[in-house]
Amino acid sequence: MFPPSERPFVPNFSPGFPHRRAGHSRCFRRLAHRPRDGPCRAGSSFVPSATVATGPATLLRTGSIDRTASPGAEGRHMVALRTEMVSFNEQEIWSETLRCIEADSEGGNLDIWLSRARLLRVEPGIVHVEVLNEFCRDWIRERYLERLRTLLARQLQGPVEIEFHLAEAPPTATPPATPLVRPSQPAPAPQALHPRYTFDRFVIGPSNQLACEAARSIAERLGDATHPLYIYASSGLGKTHLLSAVANTVAARRPTLRVFYLPTQRFVEEFVHAVHAGNIERFDRKYREECDLLLLDDVHVLRGKDGTQERFFHIFNALYDRHVPIIMTSDQWPKEIPDLEERLRTRFLWGLLVNIEPPEFETRVAILRRKAEDEGIVLPDDVAQLIALKVTGSVRELEGILGRVAAQAQVTHRPIDLALTQEVLAVLLPAAPVSCTIDDLQRAVCSLFGIHLSDLRGPSRRHSVTLPRHIAMFLAREALRLPLPTIGERFGNRDHTTVISACRRVATLLEHDAATRNIVLNLRRQLGLP
Incomplete structure (x- = not known):
């Protein structure tokens, strides 16, 4: 046993503290006690290393350090104090x-920026940490400083301050800054541009008219137009x-x-690369000072990326203050984007949505006709209407x-017609369950032709009644897939051969009469029939 004056100091860690876990035990060794009024015993005093990144961390409880001795063994350093002594590994x-x-x-x-921070050394009351650049330093200070202080203070058994040091970059890593000069020559064309995507080739309808006019206004008036412009829509509706x-x-x-036109994912990748390479200043200068128009596609990609959101927030403010137009697209309303900072969300709502x-x-x-014209495809009107009826997304x-359809026609050496189109649609768009009933069908036909339901089911043979009746029978057979006897029964107990005759007549009209084709297509669309 040690005499009371030479007992080693052992920190009293709480039972639940992580240092009590297996594999993380602390090594505490007894050091020779230095008398209060005499020199240190030979070989018993050690000088703490305060300059080597992988050196020791020292805990000063009371008293002073003897700076006349050498480091201890096994890569750990000890401190000789007047009263208490302890050693532990910094890393x-x-x-x-x-x-x-x-x-x-x-x-x-773990946060990506915090994970790249490195412990340099530990001094009495001060922990020195190396970070990649100023952005990382500010990021860690804002979000983790108090937590780091608390955890380190518990381990070092006393209050500590954290001092950040910027990592030294190679001399060639950051080129000298050059003043911004407005180019007199034409600027390079924006990357990832689609030459055929112009306003002249954009088919305008009630569903997209406002978005098109707002985008055109910014393109033609730039600084005088309302901005930022935020366009949101599902995929494939014309945002790009x-x-x-x-x-x-x-x-x-x-x-x-x-003009800076790029997907948001590329913006994120540029930012991450700039942080790793220590080129944040160049990145900021590019987007804050060298940009005259920012077009950002799929801005919802920013969700959950706190570092990129922080940087984009400041870029957005700088561009807005310079009256630089900003157009963003997304598949979500700003308030519906998860994990997006509120201050960024409010800025998306500043302009026109x-x-x-x-x-x-x-x-x-109209879209199908424009596409067929661009591709040199001969597209009959009835085929365009059938595709437009089937594809509503x-x-x-x-x-x-x-x-x-065009590829199928070329491979099989057949013209593009209804028969070929129906074959392709049957493969690509399997028939969905039909909720329409024969009663719904009969009422829709009567409403379209302006006749009574009793006439449609009755014995009348007037042309104004027989044609609607035949069309209803045709759709009941082709779309609802009802048996012939059932159809005949629901149309005034007619024989199944009458139903067959009606179906043949309508099929012939569909081949030669455009008016009948339009009637059938409208009924299919109205009732949701295949």
């Missing part, structure tokens, strides 16, 4: 601190087309302006179906 302290923060974070993931149309218009009218809805039937037909899906 274990830092690793344990990061593990605690990681365990408390959402999803158990409008952004490209704006970029093409500005590049043609004012070629000296610098417009929505693009799925196109109406007439707009879908995105413009991209419409164009895909048209391309498939």
